Amino acid sequence: MKRSSVSLVFNIFLVIGGVILIVGSVLSYKTWKFTKTAEKTTGKVVDLITSRSDSC
DSSP: OHHHHHHHHHHHHHHHHHHHHHHHHHHHHHHHHHHHHSOOOOSOOOOOOOOOOTTO
């Protein structure tokens, strides 16, 4: 009985850790992709127009 519960807890942590690893990898890739495709400029922001794109 004890061995079974330890195995169950280990598998639960393994699954949760795997999900966190996958989510972290996807977010890291999206951040890397954004920094590579962002437009680089020099200057000063004088007016900010906010917009949201729901295509992502």
